[in-house]
Amino acid sequence: MTDAATSIHTLANGVRVVALRLPHLASASVSVFVRTGSLHETRRNNGISHVVEHMAFKGTHGRDCQQINLDAERLGAEVNAHTDKDHTAYHMRGLAKDAGRFVHMLADIVRNGTYPDAELERERQVILQELAEDEDDPVSTAYKLFDHHCFGSHAMALPVIGARRVIETLKRDELLAYVGRQYTGANVVVGAAGSMDVDELVATAEQAFGSMPAGHPNAVPPAPHIGGASARRQTGASQTHVVLGFPIPALAEPHHASLMAAAVFGEGMSSPLMDEIRERRGLAYYASCSADVYEPCGQFIVEASMAPEHVDEFFGAVSQLLAAQAERIDPVALQRARSQLIVREVLDQERPQRQLERAVLDLMALGRVRTPAERAAALDAVGADEVRQAFAQLLARPPALALAGRVRPGALDRAREALAAQRIGG
Template identity: 65%
Template sequence: MSLVRPVPSPSIGQLPNGVRVIAIPMPWLDSVSLSVFVRAGSQHENARANGISHVVEHMAFKGTESRDCQRINLDAERLGGEVNAHTDKDHTAFHIHGLAQHAVPFLHMLADIVRYSNFPEAELERERQVILQEFAEDEDDPLSTAYKLFDRNCFGRHPLAQAVIGTRANIRRFTRADLLDYVHRHYTGANVVVAVAGNIDADVLRREAEIAFGTMPAGPVNSVAAPEWRGGLRERRQAGSSQSHVVLGFPLPSLAADDPAGELAAAVFGEGMSSPLLDELRERRGLVYHASCSADVLPAAGQFVIEASMAPEHLDPFFDAVAGLLLDHAAHIHPVSLERARNQLAVRSLRTHERPFRRLEEAVQQLCVQGRVRPRAEQLERLQAIGAGEVGAAFQRLLAQAPALAIVGKLKPGAGERFSARLAAAR
């Protein structure tokens, strides 16, 4: 007997121009969350355009054909709406959260921002300085720097390795004409999903979405070829740092592969304080003050990622411990660890379904990559069906590939090479 309470199924439709509409009923809420997802992110940029998706996201709120930036903010906030946006490697998204009774005007506000932003020249010069400050803050963060080096080790010159924020030179160079051209090419019906969750009437929202987005040009689907895994080591000394920050990883199947064993492997290895990674490195040996393990699975590729921060004298024992744990997990998965990881991922999945914006993002990813939105009960059932043999095989596949490793901060010569050599010898 299932303990999962049935929930209303999402309503999914598609307009003639390719725009898809997802409505997820959450009748227990008095609020509504609306998002417009555009399949345009840093992986869709060439090197000269790297960062433009993020600049477009910032500038979309600075004026449209009918409203200036002050009016854009006031229109939403006088109804209590909270407006936000984000840019990722594979998409850009624009959001409003507010009272369910205002769902229709909110939808048209987002349509105005996504479709009719005119990127005023004066606003671009002001916002350019804001983004450059954001870039400087990101550059000062050693762990962020480590992730940028790590992505380059993973994917080389493939666009998936590019930082979402772009480069300082590109941010300084982008013009209004560049932004308009980028939007014209990428913000098209085939790349847009309108998603709504809350106490809503799905039929009304679908009709309003057609009014708001139905005349959008269809355009081609943005697609990116899967990158080849490279692996390798990059180190960067950071002045003033007394710590070493490590990002280490291996390839996982992409979201298109629809294989959750890698995500479960990451949870077995490093989810929670009782996981082998945290228990051994922090609780028993005191080698790190921060460590985590996660599976970052995108439409084109996936990464099994271990990150940690520590005193530089702990780098060698840290790498020895991590190598030993990885090899142990390739040989044997403890039943208690598997039970813990399954239940932790089940709770995470349920929490996603309880959070409207996270639920929308998950649903849009599934729809765009797999062609459907997977029911909650099915997600939980397939998670429980993954056995120890499949998880162990996932670790074996990880270790068959060269690791990607980035170390930033205060360095200890040779530590990274010694770790890579140990894993190579084990292979």
Template identity: 55%
Template sequence: MPAIAPAPAARPPATVTTAAGHEPRIATLANGVRLACVHVPQAETASVSVFVRAGSGHESKLTSGLSHVVEHMVFKGTATRSAERINLDAERLGAEVNAHTDKDHTAFHMRGLARDVSGFIAMLGDIVLAPSFPEDEFERERQVLLHEFTEDEDDPVSTAFKLFDHASWGAHPLAQPVIGTRRNIERFSRADLVNHVQRQYGGPNIVVAVAGPADVDTLTRDVEAAFGAAPALAPNTITTPTFGGGIRSKAMPGSSQSHLVMGFAVPGQQAGDATAAVAAALFGEGMSSPLLGELREKRGLVYYAAASADVLDAAGQFVVEASTAPAQLDECLTELARQLALQAERITPVDLERAHNQLLVRRLRALEEPARRLESAALDLFIHGRARSLAEWRDTIAAVDGERVRALFQRMLAAGPALAVSGKVPRGLRERVRTLLAAQGLRCD
């Protein structure tokens, strides 16, 4: 079957930016493809990831789930290699191969011995730019995808998050689940996959990220050889959605717990504002946080609860998730609303100090993990056009004081949340939830 990549041609040289300390060096090819090189001289292994700015947030209703299908199918054959050959070529080198799809990107990973890094780049270039999407492999993989869809559909926690996204973003693409819909998985054709790659896999939508002992000049030549023929496409973007809110619920037979997800709109990464990240760490990270300290440690209302700032380039969500017994759901939501309201009144210095230090430790640990370090650099390049330094990140976090956090809680509570409950759902949930949240001054239309 024909390859998707165009024939190679003479190309101008790449441009390379300098970097200080442990920050990645960036090289940009003439077609807009970028290399992010994290030099780890002492490493015996190397990690190579290809990030493509194509995810469920870039899809229409008719193409929902297509990025995820392509992620599966690129491993099923290229213009020169079968699926069996792809697997063998990686595994005979001892390499780990993986991939994932998110709302804002798709990524393909290989990790193995540092001496094989050039081969990893070449192999990833082959599967990303020249997938053949054989029909027989597609029909087999379609069944695998449908099994995955059924598992996801039966998971009450995943269901709660999908309901929450729909309450948050309505008909916007960010509300669509990465896995798509059953109907789309059943009807997608090979032509849909080919068209997706041709429209989205190229230019500034691709970042090749490498962590290991190889130098940037050598890696740039490898990336040029593997990705230099990619088309110079326009950058993919996601429009900023309008936050909706309200309550969604779904009872799921066989579930004995109630799973809730509550959240609020916060600015996207383009705003360069770290307040939501600090607020989430302050509210729900660690047993001394208000969320876990009150709901779990003092009241025994939950086993698991967490707060996070899920921030994409165009929009963000401050998210609280928890699982509780159905009989304790009312008390859990009441106490959750009360704790949120307390943060809008006052942020204690010790809580702010804890949040700052927890974020710092998390960031430093991420710098020690190649996969997370590469993803951070790639997403920075997609969103900001550059890889932010640790010093810049520290300054951004340090600038978030207690007043900024308190003001964010005030704005979130005034605007009202989106709330989703799945699993064991008590009767009359919506009206009862509106009433008990209103008693805490929290509107949930």
């Protein structure tokens, strides 16, 4: 038990059941999370988690693809799934009274997939079209380059969508073997958020998942930050897309100062990033800053799209802005950032699916679920000097940098020089 509204139960085979009791809702969001994603792949099978997620809906031992869709829609329910670096998740959302049925229907999809050869060939073409669109996108291209420079040969560098050569050649037997290896009790969390009877939910999860093999946790080693830079020109692109990043602490480490630093730097139109880059200089329509925190690592990321002729000025300005934060944190900027993060926490509490995902990812990475009060207190405790030190630590490490789209000759070298001029201890 973590708070009055959240309960956690563990079945004998290691499957965990997380219930977020929200009695004011007439709906229920039910998800099955599996601790497997591109982070648990190798270059030889990169993309298999994503293919499995697609194929899980293509038929089970008792239902074909059409019946799976019809069964959900007869209840008025939404059914969906997604794959990320650290997990795969299957979702249903509908009336609270149907929560138990959702658990059984998702269990059928997760546990009883048949992955028919004919369906695999059809879905392979769909995924290859998705990949082609991804390869044409300068944003996706920049992030792939960026992740490579962050993590090198570590699996954190592998794209979720996968590699073309893998998708083109994957066989049914490989999918079945992967599911048998990765989809085990130690790596499955059944989650529900809404107005439901918790004891009934746990009993239903026991019926649906209690016989799943226990297996072993799909653990991954920490992802060390490497640093580096590259650019890729893409025909037809009119803008340059930039992704710049530095390492920050992982989820189990003290990381709240880094969250605050990202909010100070780029949250909202009055932040230094947006005020200087967009409002005062007009260098980019789109720019953002985020702190992405995972189990094996964290990333402080600055992202922007701009006309190629603005790239040099952009890097000059951003490097100076980062250096200024390492010298002093404006108290008003810190107050703004703190308020924005705390309000974001409150808004997340009003989104059941978001609450559920955060609780499950906490459980997978930390072995517990942080309460809203704990999250807010951790943010509230971050002071100006901690944030300033977070910026100083960023600038003491080699950045990872990627440019994609319409890239001018020499732009990458000039960006490196601008960043190196502000590096601390380098």
